[in-house]
Amino acid sequence: MEKMVDLSFYKGKKVFVTGHTGFKGAWLSRLLLRAGAAVTGYALESPTNPSLWALLGMEKEMSHLYADVRDLAAMKAAFENARPEIVIHMAAQPIVREGYRDPAGTYATNVMGTVNLLECVRLSDCSRSVLNVTTDKVYKNNEWHWGYRENDALNGFDPYSNSKSCSELVTEAYVRSFFNNRDIAVSTARAGNVIGGGDFAKDRIIPDCVRAAEKGEVISIRNPYSIRPYQHVLEALSAYLLIIQMQYADLKIAGCYNVGPDDSDCVNTGDLAEMFCNAWGDGLRWVDRGENKAPHEAGFLKLDCSKIRALLGWSPRLNISEAVQRVVAWEKERLSSGDIKKAMDEQIFEYFGV
Numbered sequence: 001m002e003k004m005v006d007l008s009f010y011k012g013k014k015v016f017v018t019g020h021t022g023f024k025g026a027w028l029s030r031l032l033l034r035a036g037a038a039v040t041g042y043a044l045e046s047p048t049n050p051s052l053w054a055l056l057g058m059e060k061e062m063s064h065l066y067a068d069v070r071d072l073a074a075m076k077a078a079f080e081n082a083r084p085e086i087v088i089h090m091a092a093q094p095i096v097r098e099g100y101r102d103p104a105g106t107y108a109t110n111v112m113g114t115v116n117l118l119e120c121v122r123l124s125d126c127s128r129s130v131l132n133v134t135t136d137k138v139y140k141n142n143e144w145h146w147g148y149r150e151n152d153a154l155n156g157f158d159p160y161s162n163s164k165s166c167s168e169l170v171t172e173a174y175v176r177s178f179f180n181n182r183d184i185a186v187s188t189a190r191a192g193n194v195i196g197g198g199d200f201a202k203d204r205i206i207p208d209c210v211r212a213a214e215k216g217e218v219i220s221i222r223n224p225y226s227i228r229p230y231q232h233v234l235e236a237l238s239a240y241l242l243i244i245q246m247q248y249a250d251l252k253i254a255g256c257y258n259v260g261p262d263d264s265d266c267v268n269t270g271d272l273a274e275m276f277c278n279a280w281g282d283g284l285r286w287v288d289r290g291e292n293k294a295p296h297e298a299g300f301l302k303l304d305c306s307k308i309r310a311l312l313g314w315s316p317r318l319n320i321s322e323a324v325q326r327v328v329a330w331e332k333e334r335l336s337s338g339d340i341k342k343a344m345d346e347q348i349f350e351y352f353g354v
Contacts, residue, residue, distance in 0.1 A: 005242040007354050011036035016084035018042045019091035023199040026052040027233045034354055040082035043091050052198030056341055069113030079120040087130040089117045097203045099160030110163035118174040129248040130186040132171050136303050137161035147304030150256045185247035185254035191236045192229030192260035197330025205269055209276045210331050219286035224270030229260035229303050232323035234351045235316050242314050260303035265320040279328040
């Protein structure tokens with residue numbers, strides 16, 4: 001039986017969110033604020049221009065600090081000031097191709113950022129429930145035609161993916177070494193590719209589609225046959241918040257969890273682009289860019305999400321077509337100078353009922 005997160009659980013809770021200025025972080029911050037949480041954000045300013053965080057005017061609605069997760073002293077000061085019961089770690093260098101361009105920076109952010117966050121938890125006495133958000137790319141990719149399970153080998157191929165594998169190992173080491181004898185639940189969430197309105201990142205398929213549509217150009221697809229577990233941002237956030245809520249009540253639930261769509265919604269990039277074109281209209285179309293000399297990226301990647309279904313009762317509620325339609329609706333509202341905050345709140349209310 002499907003179990004939805006009870007957002008009333010978050011009312012009045014002190015929540016520390018790293019990466020709040022990112023695409024997913026902005027959606028999460030808005031959702032937590034609607035639930036009545038006392039949210040503190042810690043992150044660099046958004047790397048994109050425009051940025052969802054800025055467009056929403058979120059800096060006026062919550063406590064936050066523009067700072068680097070690689071700066072342990074700054075993070076400790078912010079953490080001690082916030083004294084959070086709940087910690088959600090999403091700050092990261094999240095782009096595969098950027099990992100090839102700047103591997104040292106990617107490892108520093110994604111590995112030492114995790115170390116610093118867990119140090120703050122270790123040195124405090126306030127936190128009860130902690131979630132480190134990683135990625136589906138942490139697994140050693142054998143190009144299998146079945147989903148990876150949480151006990152499969154971790155060994156991401158490229159610097160970004162591998163740095164997230166390291167983040168998983170860091171988390172496991174901290175749990176074994178420091179948290180097993182304390183009332184602190186720590187989990188990791190390995191989410192598939194997340195889509196939604198307000199993502200302006202480079203080298204991501206949906207933002208590339210939106211930029212092409214905005215300019216009236218043909219969408220150029222780099223790897224049209226690569227299969228990924230795409231899901232709407234609210235699907236992933238619902239799983240994160242459910243993990244946090246349930247392990248807060250029962251420490252034994254803590255662990256690592258895959259978070260992804262049903263198998264039927266694991267589609268290739270070309271199919272996703274076609275769905276986007278159909279939802280957008282206006283004669284929008286896509287083409288295969290042709291010979292691909294880009295750095296290596298996995299051709300086939302799928303998650304087995306039976307663990308989170310069985311133990312927590314979570315399951316996706318939106319199919320991939322519905323997810324794409326929500327992206328298009330939000331982006332068209334933005335491009336018509338509409339009320340994007342209202343559009344976001346309506347999608348949150350439709351999904352969560354708050």
